[in-house]
Amino acid sequence: MREKGTEGQRDRGIERSGSGAGCELLRSRLQDYVTRELEPESRRLFDAHLVECGECQHELALMTAVVSTLDHQPVLDPQPGFSEKVMRSLPRQRVFVFSPWWSLALAPLLAGAVWLFRTPLERGIAGLLGRYVPVSVTLPALTMQSAGIAAAAVVGLGLLVTAGGAVFCWRAYLRD
Amino acid sequence: METASEDVLVSRSARGDEQAFGVLVERYKGMLYSMSRRLMKDPGRAEDAAQESFIKAWAALPGFKGESKFSSWLYRICYNTCISELRKRKPEVELDEAMGVPVEGPVQEFRNRDIQATIQEEVSKLPDDYRAALTLYHFNGLSYEEIAKLTHKPMGTIKAHIHRARAVLKTRLLERVGWDNLKEVMWQ
Ligand SMILES: [Zn+2]
Numbered sequence: 258m259r260e261k262g263t264e265g266q267r268d269r270g271i272e273r274s275g276s277g278a279g280c281e282l283l284r285s286r287l288q289d290y291v292t293r294e295l296e297p298e299s300r301r302l303f304d305a306h307l308v309e310c311g312e313c314q315h316e317l318a319l320m321t322a323v324v325s326t327l328d329h330q331p332v333l334d335p336q337p338g339f340s341e342k343v344m345r346s347l348p349r350q351r352v353f354v355f356s357p358w359w360s361l362a363l364a365p366l367l368a369g370a371v372w373l374f375r376t377p378l379e380r381g382i383a384g385l386l387g388r389y390v391p392v393s394v395t396l397p398a399l400t401m402q403s404a405g406i407a408a409a410a411v412v413g414l415g416l417l418v419t420a421g422g423a424v425f426c427w428r429a430y431l432r433d
Numbered sequence: 434m435e436t437a438s439e440d441v442l443v444s445r446s447a448r449g450d451e452q453a454f455g456v457l458v459e460r461y462k463g464m465l466y467s468m469s470r471r472l473m474k475d476p477g478r479a480e481d482a483a484q485e486s487f488i489k490a491w492a493a494l495p496g497f498k499g500e501s502k503f504s505s506w507l508y509r510i511c512y513n514t515c516i517s518e519l520r521k522r523k524p525e526v527e528l529d530e531a532m533g534v535p536v537e538g539p540v541q542e543f544r545n546r547d548i549q550a551t552i553q554e555e556v557s558k559l560p561d562d563y564r565a566a567l568t569l570y571h572f573n574g575l576s577y578e579e580i581a582k583l584t585h586k587p588m589g590t591i592k593a594h595i596h597r598a599r600a601v602l603k604t605r606l607l608e609r610v611g612w613d614n615l616k617e618v619m620w621q
Pocket of ligand 1: 283313
């Protein structure tokens with residue numbers, strides 16, 4: 258512990274009595290001291306003065322009580338049912354939510370689209386076969402049976418594609 | 434869903450996922466209600482303000498780009514809601530005027546939680562601006578700079594408000610509790 262009122266302290270304007278210039282300086286920065294916003298040099302002067310000034314110790318204790326009480330204010334709960342009230346009063350938003358169920362709904366749509374454009378599709382497939390398959394392949398005539406098989410294949414393909422899409426979407430959905 | 438990270442919940446809420454937003458409401462209702470309760474004082478009006486803040490947040494979420502923390506963004510909405518409510522109510526009074534009511538002498542028996550109650554009561558008597566700055570700093574944990582930005586006031590003003598408010602609280606605490614009681618509670 259330092260001697261009361263040493264030369265070093267007087268040089269810096271800090272005295273030991275309860276009403277000196279040191280006390281004034283200290284009280285003007287009291288809150289910054291408590292909230293640790295004081296620069297290290299001032300903090301050292303502050304500490305040195307505190308050791309020997311009862312009145313400033315008293316002031317410091319009071320301010321510490323205030324600041325620590327303010328820092329530890331309890332979280333208050335609203336009335337029960339508050340969250341439900343909030344959720345009920347949300348305006349419905351027209352925002353597209355990209356979920357797996359949407360992509361599953363696309364399956365029949367895709368199959369329908371393929372069925373609608375079956376003629377150009379069949380021609381395209383025949384053309385591709387003609388170009389890349391060396392052996393000449395004759396596509397069966399469009400009977401009820403072959404149309405049924407083609408439709409089933411198309412729907413199957415559509416389901417496969419959308420199932421893949423669903424897996425992808427589901428992962429994207431889970432990720433973000 | 435309850436354990437999902439905040440970023441996930443926020444981005445899902447922004448796309449209209451009510452379930453995700455419900456989790457955010459559950460997480461932040463205490464903070465928002467406490468904040469509005471401290472700003473507005475009246476419990477009923479505080480609850481209305483907190484509810485309104487959540488509804489505004491829900492509507493504004495698609496525009497939330499994450500430049501600030503979600504909590505800071507939510508506090509800003511709540512602060513603005515409370516302040517506009519307060520302005521409708523009454524003209525602002527000065528600190529000295531608000532704190533000019535004489536108090537009774539120190540009470541006999543005192544405990545730690547009574548200090549909390551006394552401070553809360555005295556905080557509620559502060560003028561709106563002082564109470565708001567003090568709440569945002571100590572309860573919401575915002576910095577002087579953040580409070581200045583939020584309230585559109587100079588940082589010096591915010592700091593002065595907080596300092597003056599604390600000084601008033603210190604005086605009031607001493608008047609109401611008395612040094613002997615305080616000493617006992619603080620050193621126990
Ligand atoms: Zn002193």
